[in-house]
Amino acid sequence: MMEKYINHRLKEKNILLMTHIVMGYPSFEASFKIVESMVTAGVDLMELQIPFSEPIADGPVILGANQKALENGATVQRCLQFARQVVASFDIPFLFMSYYNIPYKFGIPAFVDTMATIGLKGAIVPDLPPEEGREFLTEMERSALAPILIFSPNTSIERLRYLAGFARGFVYCVARKGVTGMDTDFSRRLDEYLARCRSATSLPLALGFGVKSAEDVRFLTGKAEIAVIGTATIQLVQERGVAAVAEYISALR
């Protein structure tokens, strides 16, 4: 389903953009406006992060957004409600992003059912390798939702293939070691890495971690199907407010 959407869109655009927000940061109202701006500015897919108190794979910016959202009362229920509203309002695929404890505490089957009911298209759970995710993967499959698996630069080719076996929709390729929000060196080595990813899967590739400028997006065009902008927009909102988002996104591509 999502794969089809991606390929379809790629007929009109050289590269798709996926953006990321932390639901409830800086507030749910603002979150809604950000989504609205992004969709209007032409974003193709979006990650909606359910904030978690221990976001182990996120850097300081997203980490701070998680905390702030929680302090402001971003419960899981409130996030689900927000997602419902967003999915109903905008016509692009939305994915959940969160750490495993959130669906785990909710109850995996119930969580996946809720996602399906709301109309989300998939989920990224960065601390859930397939070895630990049997139940989650089964439920996702049953509901025809895409579990987005993650490739990393130091994943062996055998393991890339192993992961690919569980992936649906697209694969999220982490550009480098480290957490979100640090600079990435867009260079020949990235080409080699993406080629390796490509050899392991026929799914579209999304590349994230450190993508933030039109130049970065240009570099990726023709190499990945999706450029993921995460930390950059949160930083933008912090520095220049929600109003700056639309212009920023439009200028990326």
Add this chain to the structure above:
Amino acid sequence: MMEKYINHRLKEKNILLMTHIVMGYPSFEASFKIVESMVTAGVDLMELQIPFSEPIADGPVILGANQKALENGATVQRCLQFARQVVASFDIPFLFMSYYNIPYKFGIPAFVDTMATIGLKGAIVPDLPPEEGREFLTEMERSALAPILIFSPNTSIERLRYLAGFARGFVYCVARKGVTGMDTDFSRRLDEYLARCRSATSLPLALGFGVKSAEDVRFLTGKAEIAVIGTATIQLVQERGVAAVAEYISALR
């Protein structure tokens, strides 16, 4: 010599009084006045203490006087000069009292010679048992000065006899355990102790540590030849000044 003096005086008095000062406390001028008052009030013998930084057998009052005197510049030379002046001015026997390090650093023969030259009659060195005092005792003997030995309530009868063998002039019987300046219980047990002391020596007995009132002196009369007043006068000077000394001493006997 001193023994003769004591026995001679005892023909006129029931009990003799020995008092004690720390040279240079509160000042050398005051020390001189105190000696003068005491002699005038009828004191029979006096201890002149050369202050020492570590007066291990003295209680807080005499300890404090030692320190104060040292702070005020009471060097050994100054003390010798003071002693010379006092011996020349007053016609009773004066004894040095100090800890062993003072004569030791001065040089034992020179120290004893100086004592003899000045006209002192003996010395009390509370941290010098005869086992350690061979040289000192020899020098004192040579100069016909009296080393005053100390008996204590827990000295065995054998040792009392051993100590008596080195004693000259009189023996200083410490009334009880502890340091100078604490209360003593003048009771039957003291009688027994003095009887034990008496059995070990034919020398006159001086009793010290805690003697401070006419009542105490009365108790000792007929039991000891000499009552030693130490801490009491220093306390008196501290509380009521040098002028109070004469009256206090006169009232003791």
Add this chain to the structure above:
Amino acid sequence: MDDRGYHNGFGGAFLPEILVATFDQLDAVFRQARNDPEFWQTYENIMASYSCRPTPLTFAENLTRHFGGARIYIKREDLNHTGAHKANNVMGQGLLVRRMGKTRVIAETGAGQHGVATATMAARFGFRCTIYMGEVDVHRQRPNVFWMQRLGADVVPVRDGTRILKDAINEAFRDWVSNMDTTHYVLGTACGPHPFPEMVTYFQSIIGKEARQQVMRAENRLPDRVYACVGGGSNAMGIFSGFADEATELVGVEAAGRGLDSGQHASRLCAADASVGVAQGYKTFFLQDQDGQMKETHSIAAGLDYVGVSPILAGFKETGKARFEAVTDDEVVEAASLTIRKEGLIPALESAHAFAQAFKEAPALSRDAIILINQSGRGDKDIFTIADAFDDPGWKEFIIEKAGQYGRERSPAS
């Protein structure tokens, strides 16, 4: 990594993909070492010549008499170099780091105890060292920060999250995902993703091995009960390892803080507000809310102030292989005070939890019963906390005076 370290459903390795290869390597090296009979010998030698293993077993004659019940023995981990059982774990991991050819270590620390131990190990092995410590803890545990710095470690105050131990762990993971090629993360307790719980337990099992032999030598039989405090669970797993027999009851003692109902405690195995979850890479009981967000914890003992607990102990809880209890801050201070006065031993406040529970039970046991308490560390490192717990006026005066002196140095004009 085939065996993912599950213990009755607890454990696992919930890792970001970027760390999977690093854990595969760690797991392999650990297995290799464990199967190499010389490795344990090397480990024992280093602990004997650098720390003072075997640590003694002390018969607490006065406490035994005082309670009039069971014979009380104390395993003296307080005598270890750096003052706690933490030394066992760090030196062991140091040997693995050397095997892996890495040159840098990182660690989280709460009380500062594990940070000092790691910085010490790094100095001795010649590794570079970074210690992550919640900003709140940096302030609370300044003496340990001072020592870590003297030992050459870079101490990084963590200003994110609740700025305590769990946040320091997250931050250490963030460093690790960037620097895994050169760097090993020396986790401080029997928690975290597999193989950490097993690996830390393996090194700490030296406590139980020795203690078993020592009790057998002294009494010619096994103890009836063994008490250990439970923070992450490493000292408990260490001593329990020696007494897997049915005959000995294992008692883990958690921090009930201001009471299990107060919301201010750190009990994950005895409290109603704990439940199973997945965080920091493993599945266990966490103190968390209904959404799965971690709660703030409280204990008078900084080293017990943690939201998770060893998955192996969580397994023991489920199977009944160990019994878990919790004691309050007040009970702990009283137990520490009694132990100091009666035996001249100063248990760390963490360890004093084990003492407090043992003291509750000892009087009711018969005079031939034997109990063993693990004194995981020494308390003199805790003077700021203990002095506060005793509300000591002399201490406060001293600090105020000292501060005055420092203040005057700073502003020589005033």
Add this chain to the structure above:
Amino acid sequence: MDDRGYHNGFGGAFLPEILVATFDQLDAVFRQARNDPEFWQTYENIMASYSCRPTPLTFAENLTRHFGGARIYIKREDLNHTGAHKANNVMGQGLLVRRMGKTRVIAETGAGQHGVATATMAARFGFRCTIYMGEVDVHRQRPNVFWMQRLGADVVPVRDGTRILKDAINEAFRDWVSNMDTTHYVLGTACGPHPFPEMVTYFQSIIGKEARQQVMRAENRLPDRVYACVGGGSNAMGIFSGFADEATELVGVEAAGRGLDSGQHASRLCAADASVGVAQGYKTFFLQDQDGQMKETHSIAAGLDYVGVSPILAGFKETGKARFEAVTDDEVVEAASLTIRKEGLIPALESAHAFAQAFKEAPALSRDAIILINQSGRGDKDIFTIADAFDDPGWKEFIIEKAGQYGRERSPAS
């Protein structure tokens, strides 16, 4: 008492008559114990089960490499219970107190180390305990005062004299002359009237006995030089006891403070301003003026800040059986700092004197030379002093903050 403990003219027992009988008793009990083969065994057992003897010998691989000269070994007295070699002496004397049937102990303390050790021993043996401590030291060493009080000891601040260690010794003697029937004075070092120097040396000789065996086991030969710091001289006598052979050079290291010419030091065996005298009951080198009045001393290490020195070491000085050196405060801080960073060992500032001198000599020695340093204690007890020596701003801030907190508690209105 026939043998009066003279060592080349130093020693003796210059006692007030009231104490003679007490010393006769002590001397007799000590002789008896010494001639009883079971006594040493009992002593070793208690030190093995209550402290962690034998303490290890650590090869300082990194320091050895750093200096490129002699192989450096470190005897780890820092791992003793209560953190220093002082434990050996107090536990030994505790056994004698029990033999004498006394029920109370008193002690002097400067750094607080010996006071804590004695209070610990008293707690363990069930004796009442009073510790005399100069008022200046009570303020400087508050943490130790706190622990002594927790251990049940009565800490009496001595307000007489210079209000430091020597005054505390005088005060302890004053207590003793009043209470000798029930009370034993646990002198803390190899000083004082006979038989104290010999008795303390006897108990501390456990260090040298062990170290000799350990070096022999490691190197199959004796060390070329043995270094120990010299305060009163007990740790030095302890380790030197194991190496009386001609083959090993014994090096005692005193505190040169701000320099031997500064008038602010505590060197009695290397400084021109020391001379032979008699005080505190024995004859030795004292820092005294021409009249024989004791001088003020200075050392960065409170435990070395004493006017006298063991008469046995004074004898060694005269016969050349040992060599004596002195190192300055600055050299000591540098040596401590290097040892912490290179080996992860935190020597007490006292012990760091021995390290400093060894470091001066090690580079010039050949690579097969062996030197042994006695780490008499651990430095984490000294954090207030060490932090000051390093002039650590973070530490000062922490203290100022803490003081602010205590200040607010005191005046809740403000």
